[in-house]
Amino acid sequence: MDVSLWEAVLPPEVLRLPAELARVDALLDDPVFFAPFVPFFDPRVGRPSTPMEVYLRMMFLKFRYRLGYESLCREVGDSITWRRFCRIPIDGKVPHPTTLMKLTTRCGTAAVDGCNEALLAKAAEAKLLRTNRLRADTTVVPADVAYPTDSGLLAKAIRRIAAGGRRIQAAGGATRTWVRDRSRAAGRRAHGIAGKRADAQRPGQGRSSRGGEADHRGAGRPGGTRRQRRRSAAEQRLARAAPGAGQGRGVGRGRWT
Secondary structure (H helix, E strand, C coil), X not given: CCCCHHHHCCCHHHHCCCHHHHHHHHXXXXXXXXXXXXXXXXXXXXXXXXCHHHHHHHHHHHHHHCCCHHHHHHHHHHCHHHHHHCCCCCCCCCCCHHHHHHHHHHHHHHHHHHHHHHHHHHHHHCCCCCCCCCCCCCCCCCCCCXXXXXXXXXXXXXXXXXXXXXXXXXCCCCCCXXXXXXXXXXXXXXXXXXXXXXXXXXXXXXXXXCCCCCCHHHCXXXXXXXXXXXXXXXXXXXXXXXXXXXXXXXXXXXXXX
């Protein structure tokens, strides 16, 4: 970079770049990083634009220090070091934030991908990058496990059979065979069985111990299970044998079956 008259009177300590910016400055001197921007500009048509080396270096500072466009232009204009890194003379004009926004929109992601590919190629050439082993840092979110059940597998098999029958008839086969799709009925039945199983696994419900609540197997039968019918009959006899009810027989005369 050429030194202007104003920069010539400054001490060398002020013009020296930090170690990180010096390494990046030497890396960005390679013309391979400007090749992705060539298709977006015509040197003969239109007015002169911001030099690509200035734009590329300012974009590096923007993403390196997480700055906005206005903050980036303000920081570059106030820092001699950043001006020298961006190849902007001390008496030169810093590009306007809207100019940088328009250039970013014009180039899009294609130029960024080209710069990344060029950077990876240089890193692999310098043996700084080993691509045979990668490490990914991700966030793992636990998900509910849906274990397969017999009813669910049966409903899925019914859906597959119905779909296979439709494909066969669409291809011209088995035209005289009537295929009835029972997928919806099988799905409702599977959901019902799953709901009963969930109710049985809840505390205080389902199959209980001796002397507890009734067995869940007789919940859908008319009249309940045999144990329930016996208990209801015994309670009725006990009510009839209570004092003041019916013929006034004692409680002890009732017989349990």
